Amino acid sequence: MTLFLQNLIAGLSTGSIYALVALGIALIYRSTRILNFAHGDIATGGTYMAFILLGMGWSFSPAFFIALLFGSLLAMSFYFIILVPAQRRDASPLGQITLTLGFGLILQGLVSYFGGTEPQSFPFPLSDIETYQLGEIYLNQLSVGTFIISIFGCILFYLLIQKTKLGLAMRATSENLQAAQTLGLPTRFILAVSWGMASLLGVVAGLFLAPALLLEPFFMLEPFLKGFSAAILGGLNSLPGAIAGGIILGVSEALAGTYISIAFKNTMAFIIIIIVLLVRPEGLLGKKFVERV
C-alpha cells in the first residue's frame, strides 16, 4: 500500500508536468488547428535562457521571469514572422505543421550551438534530495513544488480563459474565426497571445523538469511526446481534457513502471496513443469533432 501511494504521488507530480505541456499543445491546436511540433524546442529555448542568466549570476526569480517572457516572445514572433505570411499564401494544414517542425529544428540547432550539447545540471531553488515524511510516505521537495506550481498554473489559466474578457475572446476565436473577425475581435493579436500563453506553460514545465532531468538540447523531446499523448488522451480540443490526460498518463506510467516493468514505462505513452485512437479517437473529454474516414 505504501509503495502504491508513493508511486501515486510520484505519478501525480510528473503527471502535472505533462498536463502543463498538454495544455499548451491543446491550446494551440484548438485555436489554430496546428499541431505545434516546436513546442518542446521553445520550452528548451526558454529553459536555456534561464540557465544562461543564472550562470551570469542573476537570482532565480528575475531569471525565470525573463525565461518565461523569452519563451512566449519566441512563439509570438514565430506566429507573426513565419506563420502569418505562410497563411497569406494559403499554406496547407500539412505545410503549417511542417513550418513548426522547421522552427523547432532551428531552435534545436541554435540551442546546441550556444548552450553546448553536454548534459548540465540545472540550479534550482527546490532540491530533490530534501524530503518530508508524511506517515510512511516520503515526499521530496521538488516534486511537491512541481505539483503545487502546476496546479496553481492550471487554476490561473482556467480563470484567465473562463473569467476574463481576453479569455472570452480567445474562446470565441477558437470557436469560429470568421465570426470573431466579423464581430471586430483583433483575432491575429488574440491568436498570438494564445501562442505566447501556450509556450509560457511549456517553459514552466521545462523549468521544473530541468532539475529532475539533466539539461541538454533534447531534454524536452520525451516530455513533449508524453504531453502530446496526454493531449490526445484527453481530447485534442479540450483544455480540461489535457489536464486530466496528463495526470492519468503520469500516474499510469509510474504504476506501470513499478508493477509491470521499468522498460515498459517509456513505451506507455505510445501504447496509450494507439489505444485511444482505436477506441475513442475524440479523447476522454473531447467533443466528437473527429471525422472518421
Place this chain on the structure above:
Amino acid sequence: MDLIENYREELKLVRKPMDRFWVFVLIIVALAFPWFAKEHVIYTATLIFIYGVGILGQNLLIGYTGQLSLGQAGFLAIGAFTFGHLTRLGAPWPLGLLLAGLMAGIFGIIVGIPSLRLKGPYLAIATLGFGIAVYQVFLNSEVLSGGRMGLNIPKLKPFFGLSPHVSNYYFNLVFIIIFSILTFNIISSYLGRTFIAIRDNDIAAEAIGVSLTRYKLLSFGISSFFTGIQGGLYCLFIGFLEPNMFTFAESTTLFVAVIIGGIASVEGSLMGAAFVILVPQLLSNYREMVPVIFGITIIFILIFEPLGLYGRWYKIRLYFRNWPFR
C-alpha cells in the same frame, strides 16, 4: 507541363526525344562517375543513392498521398536490424533485403491501421511516437541490438574485380534506378492516381469508389517498404549497426529531404537526398548548425517555393526553353 495527346504517351517514362538524350547523358555520367571522382566523393554519392530509396518512399506517402509521417527512423531501424540478423544467420542479401522491406511494410500497416482511420494529423503523432518507441526498444534489448558493441555485418563483397567503393557505388546505383522506375510506374498506374485523388480531395475520391483506409494503408505500407529497403542497403554499406543511428534526428532528416527536394516529384526526392547528405558534409566543422540550415530552408521553401528544389529547377528549365519570350 508538356502537351500530352494520348494515354500511351502519358504512360511513357521519357516523353520527348530530347529528354531521351538527356537521360542517356545522365546515365553515362553516372556510370563513368567513379572513374573521375575521388574516393570520398564516391562514398557520398553512394550514401545519396541509399537515402534516395527511402526518400522516394516517403515522397509517395507525403507528397502523393498527403499523409505526414515523422517516424521513418523506426522503419529504417526495423529494416536494418532485420537485414542484419538475417545476414548473420547466413541468409543471402537478396532474401535479406526483401524480408527487411516486408518487415518494415508490415509494421507500417500495423501502425497505420488505428491512425489512418482518422482524418487530420493523427498519423504524424502516432508515427512520431512509434519512431521513438522503436528506438527505445532497440536501446533496451541487447538481443535485438547486439549489446553495447553493436552489430557487425559482413559488407558487400566487391565484384568484377572492382574496388569496394566502386562496387558499392554501382550496386546502389542499380537499386536507385530500379526504385526510381518503380516509383514512376506506381505514380502513373491506377495506384498512383488513387493516391493523388486522396491527397487532392478525399471526399470526391471516396464518392467515386476509392476505399480511403485501404489505399492510405497501402501507401503507408509501400513507403515503409521502401524505407526498410533503405535500412537494408545502409546496413550492407556500413557493415555496422547500433540503435543510436536511428534517433528522432534521422526521422527529421528523411522528412526534411522530401520537403526540400520537392513534394510529389521523383527527381525532387533525389535532389532532397543530395541536399540532406551534402549539407552536413559541407558543414562538418559546424555540426550544430545543420538543423538550423534545414529549418531555415524548410521555412523558405514552404513560404516561397512550395514545390521545392525541383520546382525551382523546373522553372529555370522553362525559362530557357521559352527563352526570348516570357
